[in-house]
Amino acid sequence: DAMVIQNPRYQVTQFGKPVTLSCSQTLNHNVMYWYQQKSSQAPKLLFHYYDKDFNNEADTPDNFQSRRPNTSFCFLDIRSPGLGDAAMYLCATSSPKQGLRNNEQFFGPGTRLTVL
């Protein structure tokens, strides 16, 4: 089945130690998104790629970076994780055939990041 896959499902890192979260998709969608969801809060968009074009949300900290080496893969890099970065990180994809605003986003299962 076509899907959005996130690895690992659980990630533990140390304060200040760089960490990379991975997302892959078999849907061949042009757009890939990264969301951060803290406990009891709404998912919050960090950035998205439309093909190779990177779109950063204005309030996304510089500590968060992303790479998309090809259509299928997208990575979230946290350069120096702080305790406040502990959260669930969600990857999503969409295909803008009907316009970006009209598109359903397909989500992966998320990676839960713990910072010690």
Add this chain to the structure above:
Amino acid sequence: AQSVSQHNHHVILSEAASLELGCNYSYGGTVNLFWYVQYPGQHLQLLLKYFSGDPLVKGIKGFEAEFIKSKFSFNLRKPSVQWSDTAEYFCAVNAGYGGSQGNLIFGKGTKLSVKP
């Protein structure tokens, strides 16, 4: 700034009870509206969406939602819930433009617990 409010944090119902989850958004222009559901241990998935036309939209598993523009609301309903509807429900709005037109603004979610 755009925002989405979900009034209930946790709703507990018995099977066969009727459900209505509230969602209000703040944006005066054209919006696209979504309800996503997250079953325990699973990823976010689309329940239903409104883009235009009939303000009463039907989704999967017997859910429906009504867009009331004058009230800036998009409430989710189901006449008779089942134990399997136990999940977290997220309302989301897409009101962006330009590079942000694919971005979803989520509410904080409502946890629904259905007692058998």
